[in-house]
Amino acid sequence: MSEPPQNGQTPSRPTDAPPIRFRDEQIEMSHGAGGKASRRLVEGLIAPILHNPTLAALGDAARLDLGGVHLAMTADSFVVNPLRFPGGSIGELAVNGTVNDLAVGGARPRALVCTLVLEAGLEAGVLRAELEAMADAARAAGVEVVGGDTKVVEHGKADGVYITTAGIGVADRRLSLSAGSVQAGDRVLLSGPIGDHGITILLARGELDLEADLESDTRAVWPFIHALAQAVGEGVRWMRDPTRGGVASALNELARETKLGVVLEEEALPVRGPVRGACEILGLDPLHIANEGQFLAVVAAEHAQAALEAVRSVPGGEEAVLIGEVREKPARTVLTRASYGGTRVVDMLIGDPLPRIC
Known part of the structure; x- marks a missing residue:
């Protein structure tokens, strides 16, 4: 008999898909793009x-039960x-x-902890600006940066600054998320463009040689998810933020x-x-493009x-939309x-079309 899950989440459905094997002989840029190579x-x-x-x-955050306190932890790196x-900014x-x-x-x-990898020769003003950006974003998100580490590497080894973060949160008991709870007939909600x-x-x-009046969508999404939890609670089955690999990779992982x-x-x-115009010119699919301020949610049809309406009620969520439905067929597609x-068919991202986007 298998052990019960230890992360406070409903276990996922077992899959009869063959295990993925890593046979690549070296690491390539595509392994960090969020698509098939990353999955391998x-x-x-x-x-x-x-x-x-x-x-x-293999979720975006691990949920832990530590003496009756339900916590979530995650880590990320930015290059x-x-x-x-x-x-x-970074x-x-x-x-x-x-x-x-x-x-x-x-x-x-x-709370967050932060590791800075700084390249020798980086202008102090650049570092100050990024620290101030972090402080502003943390205040807006309602978190504090409570610790970290700093390393300096030789000139030419870090593109100026690399940042690694680890975060801790308190699990919201109104939400019980897992792919295993997703059912045919559930609807797919997307928080914005x-x-x-x-x-x-x-x-x-x-x-x-392209110009566009466009800005990054980077923002914290907790206010929208708090509204979701308050409005429908356990009606939310599963969520992801479609960063590297975009909406296509996130939903393909769910389907699989x-x-x-x-x-x-x-x-x-x-x-x-x-975005649509740039993708048409470059031969890209918007569903494969990274986002930094949107999320996907699968919710029960009822x-x-x-x-x-809950997401749209939060400032910045006015463009949320229901984009599709979970079905029995076509399986894993x-x-x-x-x-x-x-x-x-919308497959996972193949290759690495966009360099160093997050």
């Missing part, structure tokens, strides 16, 4: 070696280039990315784990004009409208359906 690395190499019941869930971009991302992993794990963020962050970073690098299908309505997907009835 994590599920085929890292997770099997470090295996334990809590890690097995964005350029360090500053329209709408944000310091702001370091806070928002970490608190969002806690939030979509069903926990209210409480997709692709803003990834395309903003791509254009900010200045390597393409549940052995269910996800059908998205193409015309319901919120994509700003500049709670879907109330969930949507994500589809988009156009208004004329045609469908296309």
Whole structure:
């Protein structure tokens, strides 16, 4: 008999899919892009070696029961280039990315610790600006940076600044999240337009002769999730923030784990004009582009409208939308359906189309 889960979450459905094996001979940039190569690395190499019941869930945050206190923990690293971009910077991302992993794990963020890897020759003014960005983002998210570490490496070894964060939160008892609770008929909710962050970073690098009035969507999503928990509670089945690999990778992971299908309505997907235009020119799919201030939620059908209204009631959530439905068929597959009835398969991201976006 297998051990009961130790992370305070409902166990996921067992899967009869063959185990993923890592056969790559060296690490490539694509292993960090959030798509198929990332999945091979994590599920085929890292997770099997470090295996334990809590890690097995492979969620954005681990939930722990420590003497009756239900906590959530997460960690993240940020290597964005350029360090500053329209709408944000690496310091702001370091806070928002970490608190969002806690939030979509069903926990209210409480505190962060931070490690700075600084490149020799970095201007002190640049470091000061990023620390101030972190402080502002932490205040906005309602958390404190309570500790950390600092290392300095040789010039040319760190793109100026790398930031690693770890976060701790308190699990919200109103939420009980797991892929195992997702059912056919559940609805998929998206908190707002997709692709803003990834395309903003791509254009900010200045390597393409394209211009767009666009900013990163980086923000903390806990206020929206708090509203969801207050409105529908256990009607929320599962959540993720679609960062690297975008909406496509997050929903493909869900489909694979549940052995269910996800059908998205193409015309319901919120994509700003500049993002759509850039993707068409570059041959990219907005569903693969990273986001830093949006989240996906699967909610029970009978709670879907109330969930949507709850997110829209929070400032900044006005563009939330229901984008699709979980179905029995096609199993382990994500589809988009156009208004004329045609469908296309949306696979996980392959390769590494956008460098250093988070």
